[in-house]
Amino acid sequence: MESLHYLLMKSHGMLSHKVLSEASKIGLTAGQPKVLDFLLKYQEADQKTIASYCEIEPATVGSILLRMENSGLVLRRQKNGNRRSLYVSLTDSGFQAASQMSAIFLAAETEVTQLLSPSEVKNLKELLTKICLVGAEHEKIWGDKDDNKVE
Amino acid sequence: MESLHYLLMKSHGMLSHKVLSEASKIGLTAGQPKVLDFLLKYQEADQKTIASYCEIEPATVGSILLRMENSGLVLRRQKNGNRRSLYVSLTDSGFQAASQMSAIFLAAETEVTQLLSPSEVKNLKELLTKICLVGAEHEKIWGDKDDNKVE
DNA sequence: AATTTATTATAATAATTCTAATTATATGTA
DNA sequence: TACATATAATTAGAATTATTATAATAAATT
Numbered sequence: 001m002e003s004l005h006y007l008l009m010k011s012h013g014m015l016s017h018k019v020l021s022e023a024s025k026i027g028l029t030a031g032q033p034k035v036l037d038f039l040l041k042y043q044e045a046d047q048k049t050i051a052s053y054c055e056i057e058p059a060t061v062g063s064i065l066l067r068m069e070n071s072g073l074v075l076r077r078q079k080n081g082n083r084r085s086l087y088v089s090l091t092d093s094g095f096q097a098a099s100q101m102s103a104i105f106l107a108a109e110t111e112v113t114q115l116l117s118p119s120e121v122k123n124l125k126e127l128l129t130k131i132c133l134v135g136a137e138h139e140k141i142w143g144d145k146d147d148n149k150v151e
Numbered sequence: 152m153e154s155l156h157y158l159l160m161k162s163h164g165m166l167s168h169k170v171l172s173e174a175s176k177i178g179l180t181a182g183q184p185k186v187l188d189f190l191l192k193y194q195e196a197d198q199k200t201i202a203s204y205c206e207i208e209p210a211t212v213g214s215i216l217l218r219m220e221n222s223g224l225v226l227r228r229q230k231n232g233n234r235r236s237l238y239v240s241l242t243d244s245g246f247q248a249a250s251q252m253s254a255i256f257l258a259a260e261t262e263v264t265q266l267l268s269p270s271e272v273k274n275l276k277e278l279l280t281k282i283c284l285v286g287a288e289h290e291k292i293w294g295d296k297d298d299n300k301v302e
Numbered sequence: 303a304a305t306t307t308a309t310t311a312t313a314a315t316a317a318t319t320c321t322a323a324t325t326a327t328a329t330g331t332a
Numbered sequence: 333t334a335c336a337t338a339t340a341a342t343t344a345g346a347a348t349t350a351t352t353a354t355a356a357t358a359a360a361t362t
Binding site: 001002003004005006007008009010011012013014015016017019034037054055056105108109111112113114115116120121122123124125127128129130131132133134135 | 275280
């Protein structure tokens with residue numbers, strides 16, 4: 001039996017490669033799909049929250065968002081007189097790209113889980129969710145923004 | 152329920168961050184732990200095989216191995232008169248580093264699975280293995296099945 | 303044997319990400 | 333208010349990764 005590290009590296013790598021291959025066809029670069037995924041789900045957030053969700057550094061999110069802003073996918077603006085945080089949201093063009101990505105995510109997930117039954121997929125997601133909860137204790141993302149979308 | 156893509160990104164990211172944080176303390180950079188993991192398990196291989204295992208591009212493996220060779224972790228040499236493939240193996244120093252990494256992998260896995268029972272961890276690994284098998288069909292590492300889907 | 307095709311690695315370049323330090327802003331406290 | 337501390341984003345520079353093209357070699361075909 002392979003190590004968990006290997007299995008996660010490989011599973012994530014396979015899914016991610018499929019996603020990025022499709023994403024590049026609609027002009028998106030590597031860091032952008034996960035940001036679009038977040039914004040489609042949560043509408044808007046400051047950059048620090050996006051960094052935490054995407055498991056990348058705040059400075060990296062900054063450079064990704066700069067490119068996305070330049071290509072018209074997102075807006076960054078201040079909110080409620082807070083001049084320290086920048087709130088990020090999708091433009092119409094960004095919403096369109098995010099919707100396309102959503103379909104791409106789904107197709108890639110279907111492909112990599114082709115050997116699993118629906119109940120196994122559900123089981124897998126529940127187990128992975130328990131791993132994510134360990135990190136969530138530090139980050140407090142889960143729980144205050146609750147999305148009850150069903151599969 | 153979050154998407155599989157998100158759950159894999161987050162789980163892998165959490166585990167990977169813990170691993171890399173420890174790896175940097177023993178002088179290893181981001182790409183090196185997974186290569187050491189492979190070599191500890193399989194002793195030696197050509198660069199293409201390592202790339203496939205690590206889910207990264209062959210050219211990227213080349214640059215990772217160049218750095219590892221320069222820092223004395225691996226050897227690259229020809230084998231059986233084949234001057235096209237380079238066979239990579241661990242030096243003593245590389246074996247030592249790989250052993251340290253092995254303990255680090257284990258500790259990180261234990262930490263991120265702290266909310267799972269042993270049987271749940273086993274279950275999780277089995278499900279992830281089924282995902283990895285889909286990729287193996289294309290890569291013919293673990294066996295050959297003909298696949299009608301081509302991109 | 304000679305030619306063609308496929309494979310493996312490398313080089314050069316570009317893009318991405320990370321680390322550390324900096325700037326600006328907000329919050330807390332005397 | 334003044335000051336210290338904490339927070340959010342950015343900048344600069346280094347390191348890493350991916351992409352594309354090329355060289356060398358092996359294998360296959362004629």
